[in-house]
Amino acid sequence: MLKRKADKVDVLFLLEGTFPYVSGGVSAWVNQMIRTFPDTSFGIVFLGGRKQDYAAPRYELPDNVLHFEAHYIHEQGSAVETRGCKGDRQAFASMSDLHDRLCYKQNLEDIGGLIRTVLPMMAKGGKLDEQQFLHSEESWKMITERYERSTDPSFTDYFWTVRIMHKPLWQLAELALNVPKARVYHTVSTGYAGFLGALLHFQTGRPLLVSEHGIYTKERKIDLLQSRWIQDNRSVFEKDIARSGYFQELWVRFFEKLGLVCYQAAEEIVALYEGNRQRQIDDGAPAAKTRCIPNGINVDKLAALRYLRSPEIPRVVGLIGRVVPIKDVKTFIRTLFIASKQMPDIEGWIIGPELEDPGYARECHELVNSLGMQEHIRFLGFCQVEDVLPKLGLLALSSISEALPLVVLEAFAAGVPVISTDVGSCRQLLEGGCEEDRALGHAGVIVPIASPEKMARAVLALLEDSQRWHAAQQTGFARVERFYHERLILQEYGELYRKLLALCPEQLH
Amino acid sequence: MALSILAILLQAAAVMALLEPSGAPDSMLTFLALQVLASLCLAAIAGNVILQQYSETTHWQYLYVFAGCLFMPVVGMLVFFLIWLMLAVFGYNFMPLAAADRVEAPDFVAKLVKNMTYGGGSRVRARLENGCSTDERMSAMTALQAMPIHLTEKVLRRLLSDQQEELRLLAYGLIDGAEKSIMAKIAKARQKLLDGNVPDEQRIHLHAVLAQLYWELSYQHLVAGEVHQYVLDKVALHAQTVLATDPEDGLMWYLLGRSALLKQQPQLAADCLRRAEGCDFPHERLRPWQAEAAFQQNQFSAVGRYLSGLDNGLAASRLQPSIQYWTT
Numbered sequence: 001m002l003k004r005k006a007d008k009v010d011v012l013f014l015l016e017g018t019f020p021y022v023s024g025g026v027s028a029w030v031n032q033m034i035r036t037f038p039d040t041s042f043g044i045v046f047l048g049g050r051k052q053d054y055a056a057p058r059y060e061l062p063d064n065v066l067h068f069e070a071h072y073i074h075e076q077g078s079a080v081e082t083r084g085c086k087g088d089r090q091a092f093a094s095m096s097d098l099h100d101r102l103c104y105k106q107n108l109e110d111i112g113g114l115i116r117t118v119l120p121m122m123a124k125g126g127k128l129d130e131q132q133f134l135h136s137e138e139s140w141k142m143i144t145e146r147y148e149r150s151t152d153p154s155f156t157d158y159f160w161t162v163r164i165m166h167k168p169l170w171q172l173a174e175l176a177l178n179v180p181k182a183r184v185y186h187t188v189s190t191g192y193a194g195f196l197g198a199l200l201h202f203q204t205g206r207p208l209l210v211s212e213h214g215i216y217t218k219e220r221k222i223d224l225l226q227s228r229w230i231q232d233n234r235s236v237f238e239k240d241i242a243r244s245g246y247f248q249e250l251w252v253r254f255f256e257k258l259g260l261v262c263y264q265a266a267e268e269i270v271a272l273y274e275g276n277r278q279r280q281i282d283d284g285a286p287a288a289k290t291r292c293i294p295n296g297i298n299v300d301k302l303a304a305l306r307y308l309r310s311p312e313i314p315r316v317v318g319l320i321g322r323v324v325p326i327k328d329v330k331t332f333i334r335t336l337f338i339a340s341k342q343m344p345d346i347e348g349w350i351i352g353p354e355l356e357d358p359g360y361a362r363e364c365h366e367l368v369n370s371l372g373m374q375e376h377i378r379f380l381g382f383c384q385v386e387d388v389l390p391k392l393g394l395l396a397l398s399s400i401s402e403a404l405p406l407v408v409l410e411a412f413a414a415g416v417p418v419i420s421t422d423v424g425s426c427r428q429l430l431e432g433g434c435e436e437d438r439a440l441g442h443a444g445v446i447v448p449i450a451s452p453e454k455m456a457r458a459v460l461a462l463l464e465d466s467q468r469w470h471a472a473q474q475t476g477f478a479r480v481e482r483f484y485h486e487r488l489i490l491q492e493y494g495e496l497y498r499k500l501l502a503l504c505p506e507q508l509h
Numbered sequence: 510m511a512l513s514i515l516a517i518l519l520q521a522a523a524v525m526a527l528l529e530p531s532g533a534p535d536s537m538l539t540f541l542a543l544q545v546l547a548s549l550c551l552a553a554i555a556g557n558v559i560l561q562q563y564s565e566t567t568h569w570q571y572l573y574v575f576a577g578c579l580f581m582p583v584v585g586m587l588v589f590f591l592i593w594l595m596l597a598v599f600g601y602n603f604m605p606l607a608a609a610d611r612v613e614a615p616d617f618v619a620k621l622v623k624n625m626t627y628g629g630g631s632r633v634r635a636r637l638e639n640g641c642s643t644d645e646r647m648s649a650m651t652a653l654q655a656m657p658i659h660l661t662e663k664v665l666r667r668l669l670s671d672q673q674e675e676l677r678l679l680a681y682g683l684i685d686g687a688e689k690s691i692m693a694k695i696a697k698a699r700q701k702l703l704d705g706n707v708p709d710e711q712r713i714h715l716h717a718v719l720a721q722l723y724w725e726l727s728y729q730h731l732v733a734g735e736v737h738q739y740v741l742d743k744v745a746l747h748a749q750t751v752l753a754t755d756p757e758d759g760l761m762w763y764l765l766g767r768s769a770l771l772k773q774q775p776q777l778a779a780d781c782l783r784r785a786e787g788c789d790f791p792h793e794r795l796r797p798w799q800a801e802a803a804f805q806q807n808q809f810s811a812v813g814r815y816l817s818g819l820d821n822g823l824a825a826s827r828l829q830p831s832i833q834y835w836t837t
Contacts, residue, residue: 222678225647226654248651325685338735363689366696371739400681401674423674448670450681453734 002057006066009043010501012182012200016047016193016216020057023353024322025406026188026213027059029295034062036490037497043067043180047193049074067180073168073192083131087138091127094118096142102257105284111264115202122173130170134163152246161247165254172196176203183504184209184497187262191216191255194262207267207500211293213403215279220255224248260284267500272404273425274433293496294425295404296489299481302413306477308390309415313469317419317459318349318392320385320407321399323361327352328421330367331398334452337371339459346463348377348396351388389414393463399423400449409484412476417469418444419458429479437483443476512554513593519547520586548578551586555593637664643673650679658687662730688731695722713754717761720747724764727771741768759790766798775805793819797828800835 002020013019013034019027034042042065048054051072061068098114121128133139147158172192176199186209187197194210201208225248263269263285270293271277281287317336321327329350336348354361368377380388385407389395395411395418402424409429411418420426425433427446432438445458462469523543526536556571577585595601637649650668653661661683668680701707702715723743726732732740745768748761755761766781779802782795796815803811813835819828 218675221647222675222682225651225675225679226682245651328681330685334736337739341735363692363696366699367692370692370695370699371736400678422670423677449677450669450684452736456735 002061002068002070004061004066004068006041006043006180008181009041009066010182011040011184011186011497012043012045012067012180014045014047014185014187014193014197014200016187016189016191017049018188019044019046020059020061021046021048021054023058025295025403028406029213030188031059031062032486033493034065037494038062038064040064040497040501041066043182044069045175045179045193045196046070047196048072051075069179071171071175073171083135085132085136087132087136088127089138091118091121091132092136092138092142094121095128099146102260103253105260108260108264108284111261112202115199115261119173119176119199119203122170123177124174130167133166133170150246157247161250165251168192169195172199176200182206184500186211188213189216190259190262191220192258195258198261198265201265201267207503208262208265209268209270209496209500210262210266211270212276212280213272214401215276215283217255217259217283218279221252224251224255256283263289267503268496270496273428275425275428276403293489293492294484295406295409296484296486297406297409297413297480298486299413299484302386302389302410303415303477303481305386305390305413306415313463313466314391314393315343315345315463316347316349316392317394317396317463318351318388318416319396319398320351320388320411321397322352322356323350323354323364323379324357325360326399326401328398328400328450329360329364331421331450331452331455332396333364333367333371333373333377335396335398335455335459336376337373338452338456340373340376342460343463346376346459348373349380349388349392350377351380351383353382354379385410385414389416392416393469394419394444394459396455396459397421397426398449398455402426404429409480412443412480412484415473415477417462417472417476419455419462420444420446421449421455422446423449432479433483437479440478440482441471441475443472443479512550513590516547516550516554516586517590519543519550520583523547524583544579544582547586548575551575551578551589551593554597555589558593558596637668637676643675646673647675647679650676653680654683657729658683658731659729666730684731687729688726691722691725691729691731695719698722709754713751716747716750717758720744720751720761720764723747724767727768738772741772744768757788759785759788762788763790763795763798766802770798770801770805773805775802778802779806797831800831 013030015030018024019030042062044061044065044067046069048070049072051070094114094117098111098118101108101111101114118128120126123129124131126132143159143162144155146162147155150158152158172195175196179200181204182200184207185197185200187193188211190210190212194216197208197210200206227248260283263280263283266285266289269280269285269290271280271290272292272294274292277290277292280290317339319327319329319332321329323329332348332350336346339346350364365379368374389411392411393416395407395416397405397408397418397420399405399421400423402421404425408418408420408426412429418430420430428437430444430446431442432440445462447454447458462472520543523540526539526543552571552575556568556574559570559574574589578589579585581588637646637653641649653665658665665680665684668676669684671677671680698715698718702712702719707715720743723740726740727737727744744764748764748768751758751761752765762781762785766778766785769775769778769781779799782799782802786792786795786799796819800812800815803809803815816832817836819832
């Protein structure tokens with residue numbers, strides 16, 4: 001199924017840790033995009049960490065995917081010969097210049113020129129190839145000079161951190177020389193995939209489209225600051241506990257630079273909502289290149305579900321999503337516990353697969369048992385939304401982080417009001433974005449994250465007030481119909497693709 | 510009412526006596542006599558209503574009012590008359606100053622921190638305030654990672670609604686991580702308890718462990734509202750199960766006492782803490798909570814008695830100002 005090979009495609013997707021191996025919103029979006037443009041040929045370059053982390057693909061490749069290849073950047077790869085050499089001083093000076101420009105965000109306008117100079121040298125046998133990086137004198141000199149800026153006392157850790165950090169870039173440089181030709185490169189994140197897209201753009205001159213769902217750099221930052229594997233060698237006299245360790249900051253800066261290069265290379269940068277667009281600008285994206293195109297859904301198909309609803313408002317609150325920490329299912333469980341004190345017949349349904357994080361799923365089950373909520377809360381596993389939405393009184397989204405959750409749009413279309421945490425674009429979805437949107441009213445209630453008390457109050461307030469519930473239902477449907485219809489979104493992307501493909505008018509098929 | 514009017518009239522008469530043409534030898538004596546009578550009348554009624562506002566006072570109130578009226582003619586009379594009017598006629602009910610909920614909690618003022626040369630924790634907190642850059646605030650979060658959760662919980666909860674998503678997620682991660690580790694232990698202990706083959710002695714031990722683990726959730730402020738009440742009930746349930754077999758377990762009595770205090774049951778708390786004391790539970794750990802229970806019951810003299818039994822040098826630094834206040 002995945003054995004597809006082509007020399008040329010119209011659009012080459014560069015995907016990191018997502019379609020077709022990982023199910024979720026981003027993968028579903030990619031799948032939808034490919035199927036919406038059947039006359040456009042697609043290729044996919046999948047980047048993962050290690051092969052063993054990915055099981056069988058969760059999605060079938062559509063017929064217009066002509067090329068597929070997968071690469072794992074944290075795997076050992078082929079051994080590099082351990083051979084000392086002097087190294088090319090000028091080549092390493094260019095590399096140093098590139099580092100400094102990214103570090104101090106100077107002269108970024110012609111960074112493309114510098115990358116175009118450096119990139120061919122990174123190929124095997126070039127003056128800056130992996131062998132040179134790992135074993136040349138010039139490389140050693142560069143590392144030791146830059147170590148003087150380090151505030152961590154361990155040179156050994158610094159040396160090995162720099163090595164491990166930069167090693168995947170040679171793999172990407174090699175990839176950039178060998179992937180199929182494409183008229184447009186399309187990535188859904190910055191990070192390694194985005195950097196690959198930048199290399200491809202600088203090498204071929206073909207446009208790069210970046211359409212981010214979450215913000216990769218922000219997510220890595222959070223992971224890194226919470227991490228325990230990064231060593232901090234400062235002694236008790238050197239350490240300021242209010243400052244993160246040098247290596248943590250080094251890794252954060254590394255991902256920031258990857259993102260910066262990607263934004264500089266991009267022709268167009270798309271965010272799902274205004275908050276994310278501002279974040280992209282803060283992270284170095286030129287504002288003129290950015291725009292918002294939200295997610296969209298097939299409203300007509302889901303609208304039919306409204307006629308399957310019972311006349312009474314079901315006292316059932318559903319959480320539709322994977323049972324993973326980011327969805328904060330525990331807050332949902334506690335919410336139902338509190339709400340059940342006042343509404344003893346209330347039910348909570350947790351509708352989503354539990355396989356991605358079995359440990360967390362077990363904790364959720366244990367919490368239900370510990371609170372004595374076995375009669376009130378049901379774990380239904382994966383279900384089709386069409387089967388469950390008509391039976392829900394409310395959809396609850398207790399996530400601690402989201403971008404523009406499709407499930408909220410689906411609930412609106414099916415006539416289910418929503419209680420959501422104030423994350424991502426949820427406030428915009430429930431209360432309206434632009435003035436025309438806000439005039440429609442509230443399609444639910446927004447609550448702070450990790451606040452089961454407030455969420456429970458909101459749940460009870462909506463379920464007990466039929467008038468308010470129906471008003472929220474009407475608002476939700478009007479909003480999704482007007483602003484989040486699939487046809488509007490795909491129209492925008494269709495225009496974007498047309499515009500970018502027109503920059504490379506060569507007909508490939 | 511009649512007595513108050515009489516007091517006013519006597520005061521007026523005293524003033525009139527003073528205004529007699531000078532030279533009258535009796536005018537000063539008359540004034541003094543009338544002033545004393547007026548003061549006595551007002552002291553009788555005003556002193557009585559003032560006394561009712563306190564649960565534990567002495568009868569010196571009467572002397573204070575009498576002295577106030579006598580030595581501050583007219584003014585003193587007016588003041589105490591107005592106080593009597595507010596309390597007895599208009600029904601105003603002023604709480605004693607010792608009622609903590611009438612005093613606003615002190616607020617953290619970030620802008621003053623730059624003048625401080627001590628208190629690294631306050632500098633961290635100041636950097637978390639919204640005025641600093643995101644990177645500064647993120648960096649300050651790393652300091653919170655190193656601190657015990659029961660000290661940082663308030664700051665972390667506030668950060669849950671911060672504008673910056675990174676800070677929200679980091680704060681959530683810290684709180685969730687702390688709760689997760691305790692819940693894992695609770696699940697393990699519950700699982701063992703559900704196992705039918707556990708000997709009785711181990712069963713009691715497991716109940717004791719569960720009481721302490723549920724208490725830990727409360728102590729670290731990881732639960733709130735209804736869930737907190739539920740957790741306290743669980744503490745009580747498991748502690749009582751242990752005590753049914755071993756009534757000499759001072760720790761269980763202590764946990765019952767602490768839970769009762771949080772459930773606003775000071776009488777029960779006092780009884781449980783007394784039982785813990787009887788089981789030789791360390792006094793240094795009991796006294797502050799016994800003082801708290803006494804305070805909640807407005808037994809203010811008992812508060813001082815309990816706290817005076819603590820060694821000021823050994824007591825926690827946060828407790829020392831309270832000890833100083835109540836014992837001097």
